[in-house]
Amino acid sequence: MTDLLIHAGQVFTATDTDALLKDAWVRVENDRIAQVSASEPKTNPAVIRLEANTLLPGLVDCHVHFAISGGPDWLSEAREPYATACWRAAKHARDTLHAGFTLVRTLGGRDGADPAMRDAQARGLIEGPRMVAANLVVCMTGGHGAWIGREADGPDDVRKAVREQLKAGADIVKFIATGGVMTPNVEPGAQQLTQAELEAGVEEAHKAGFKTAAHAHGAEGIKAAVLAGIDSIEHGSFMTDESMDLMNERGTCYSVTLCSGEGFFDAPPGVVADWALEKGRRVRAAMHETFKRAYARGVKLVLGTDAGTPFNRHGDNARELEIMVSLGVDPLDALRIGTRNGAELLGKLDQLGTIESGKLADLVLCGSDVVADIGRLRTPETILAVVQGGRIVHRRDVHA
Ligand SMILES: [Zn+2]
CATH class of the missing domain: 2.30.40.10 (Urease, subunit C, domain 1)
Known part of the structure; x- marks a missing residue:
C-alpha cells in the first residue's frame, strides 16, 4: 500500500x-x-x-437499513427475493461509503443478510463502510417492524430471540419498545415490548458482551428501555425531561434520525401510503422539539439517519448534520456527533472516530x-x- x-x-x-x-x-x-x-x-x-x-475523520451513521432503498414502498421491497435484496444492499453500502461514511450500524434487515455483508466488507469482497450489524429486530407479535423482525412474547421468549440473533452473527440487538411510523395499525406513541421483556432482552445481550438499541417514540417505552439499560434510544420523539436526565446518569446515547422525518415531507403526493404520511408528519414535529431539548440538556448524541426509509436515500446521510445545524447545533458539535460519538457508541473509539x-x-x-x-x-x-x-x-x- x-x-x-x-x-x-x-x-x-x-x-x-x-x-x-x-x-x-x-x-x-x-x-x-x-x-x-x-x-x-x-x-x-x-x-x-x-x-x-x-x-x-470518516463519518459514522449509527442507524441504517441497507435492505431498503429509500423508495415509497418498503413493505414490497422487504418481500423481494432474498438474493435481490442482498445485491441491492451492496449498492447501498457503496453509495454510503462514497459519501464519506466509513462506519455504520445496521439496525434491521433480512435474516442473516447484514452480518454476512459486514463480514464480506471486512474481507474486502464488497465496497462499503465498516459495519456493526443487527440482524432481525426483536418485536412483540404484530409489533412495529415485524416485517424485518423476530416476534417474541414474554421475557423468556425475548431472551431466546436475542440468543437467535447472536447465533446468526449479530453484534448489536435492536428491540422495538414502541409503535412506529412504517408499520400499519401501530401507534408510534404506544409502548410495545414491556419493561420485563426489555430487561430480559438487554440482560441477555449484555451478558454475551453485545450492545443494544431500542426503537422508541413514546415516552413510556423510552423510559422502560432506558431503565432496562439500553445503550441507545432511536428516534425518541416524545422523550420527557425525566428520561433525558436518566440517560445522562446512565450514559445512554440518543440517535434521533431527523432524516427519517424529513423524507415524508419530500414525498411527492400520492406515492407514500396515507397512514404512514400522517404518522410521519406528527413524529417529525415532536422529534425536532425533543432534539433541541436533548442538545440543550447535554444528552450524548450520535448521528443516525434511518437511511432506507422513504425518501431517505443511502449516500445522503450527511443531511442529518445539515438538519442538526439548522436546529441550532454548533457545526463543530455536529461533526463530533457524526464522527467520534458514533465510534464511541459502536465500541470503536480506540481505533476510529x-x-x-x-x-x-x-x-x-x-x-x-x-x-x-x-x-x-x-x-x-x-x-x-x-x-x-x-x-x-x-x-x-x-x-x-
Ligand atoms: Zn430504523
Missing part, C-alpha cells in the same frame, strides 16, 4: 484538544495515521500527495469549507476522496 500525505486548510480532528487545526498535514502509513503536524513532514518520494480544503496518530486512517477529504456550510457535505462534488484503512476507496475525479 502506498503511503499518503494529505495537506488540508483545516483538519477537524474530533479530539478534545485542538479539534480544528488550521493548515495541517496528515501522514498515513499503511492502514494507520502516522503523524498529524503543523509543518510538512519528511516522507519517502513515492508518497501519494493529496490536497483538501477540509479533512474530517478521530484523527490522531496510531488510529486507522478512515478520512474524508472535502473540497470546500464544510465547517462554514455543513450542507455542502451532501453534494458529491464536495467529497474529493474517501480513505478507509489507508486505502483511497473513492476519488471524485475517478468515479464522478
Whole structure:
C-alpha cells in the first residue's frame, strides 16, 4: 500500500484538544495515521500527495437499513427475493461509503443478510463502510417492524430471540419498545415490548458482551428501555425531561434520525401510503422539539439517519448534520456527533472516530469549507476522496 500525505486548510480532528487545526498535514502509513503536524513532514518520494480544503475523520451513521432503498414502498421491497435484496444492499453500502461514511450500524434487515455483508466488507469482497450489524429486530407479535423482525412474547421468549440473533452473527440487538411510523395499525406513541421483556432482552445481550438499541417514540417505552439499560434510544420523539436526565446518569446515547422525518415531507403526493404520511408528519414535529431539548440538556448524541426509509436515500446521510445545524447545533458539535460519538457508541473509539496518530486512517477529504456550510457535505462534488484503512476507496475525479 502506498503511503499518503494529505495537506488540508483545516483538519477537524474530533479530539478534545485542538479539534480544528488550521493548515495541517496528515501522514498515513499503511492502514494507520502516522503523524498529524503543523509543518510538512519528511516522507519517502513515492508518497501519494493529496490536497483538501477540509479533512474530517470518516463519518459514522449509527442507524441504517441497507435492505431498503429509500423508495415509497418498503413493505414490497422487504418481500423481494432474498438474493435481490442482498445485491441491492451492496449498492447501498457503496453509495454510503462514497459519501464519506466509513462506519455504520445496521439496525434491521433480512435474516442473516447484514452480518454476512459486514463480514464480506471486512474481507474486502464488497465496497462499503465498516459495519456493526443487527440482524432481525426483536418485536412483540404484530409489533412495529415485524416485517424485518423476530416476534417474541414474554421475557423468556425475548431472551431466546436475542440468543437467535447472536447465533446468526449479530453484534448489536435492536428491540422495538414502541409503535412506529412504517408499520400499519401501530401507534408510534404506544409502548410495545414491556419493561420485563426489555430487561430480559438487554440482560441477555449484555451478558454475551453485545450492545443494544431500542426503537422508541413514546415516552413510556423510552423510559422502560432506558431503565432496562439500553445503550441507545432511536428516534425518541416524545422523550420527557425525566428520561433525558436518566440517560445522562446512565450514559445512554440518543440517535434521533431527523432524516427519517424529513423524507415524508419530500414525498411527492400520492406515492407514500396515507397512514404512514400522517404518522410521519406528527413524529417529525415532536422529534425536532425533543432534539433541541436533548442538545440543550447535554444528552450524548450520535448521528443516525434511518437511511432506507422513504425518501431517505443511502449516500445522503450527511443531511442529518445539515438538519442538526439548522436546529441550532454548533457545526463543530455536529461533526463530533457524526464522527467520534458514533465510534464511541459502536465500541470503536480506540481505533476510529478521530484523527490522531496510531488510529486507522478512515478520512474524508472535502473540497470546500464544510465547517462554514455543513450542507455542502451532501453534494458529491464536495467529497474529493474517501480513505478507509489507508486505502483511497473513492476519488471524485475517478468515479464522478
Ligand atoms: Zn430504523
